[in-house]
């Protein structure tokens with residue numbers, strides 16, 4: 001934190017923010033929409049009816065995986081741009097210094113398109129899909145499991161339960177997602193200069209060789225600290241929006 005502050009001032013902490021904010025509504029509606037509709041297909045119960053007839057954990061997991069798989073594709077280009085901008089760590093421009101490689105998210109998207117082709121915008125998308133398919137399953141299982149544990153049968157979970165269950169669901173899924181998150185980000189940065197990795201497996205093997213197994217847990221603490229409040233609020237919004245409008 002101190003280093004980022006000294007080097008890039010307060011703005012450094014908000015690097016690559018505008019795109020995630022623009023994309024989060026789209027990505028989350030795909031995630032929760034696909035999840036809920038897959039459950040509807042699998043169990044023939046709507047969100048309201050699910051309290052009285054709770055779906056099995058297998059169905060929850062499958063619906064979560066489907067949601068995770070599809071949202072990964074919507075997320076991929078936005079996530080790529082975020083990673084590229086976050087990794088650009090030049091100090092704030094001084095007069096006379098050359099401009100940064102990417103001047104902002106739109107410029108970044110256009111440059112990737114020009115330099116790496118349309119498929120370049122989906123660099124790392126496979127790793128992202130592999131990261132999100134099972135871990136979104138874990139996300140919903142943890143959430144449902146904790147809600148059921150602390151809610152009397154047939155009732156809606158209280159706001160406090162939803163917040164805590166959502167927070168822990170975020171942590172559990174991020175802990176599980178971190179190894180592939182590290183690989184995904186490295187694949188997304190590859191291609192910026194010369195290609196370093198031949199593919200995902202090569203990226204895994206050379207990362208382990210150079211940095212040991214600990215590399216798979218890089219950033220897990222800060223990711224979990226972020227995941228708790230973000231997902232507490234996400235699930236609270238989800239539950240309340242469906243209760244009001246469902």
Ligand SMILES: C[N+](C)(C)CCCC[C@H](N)C(=O)O
Pocket residue numbers: 131132135136139170173174177227230231
């Ligand atoms: C599966 N994985 C852990 C990668 C993410 C789950 C979605 C969580 C939420 N959109 C967030 O940004 O925390």
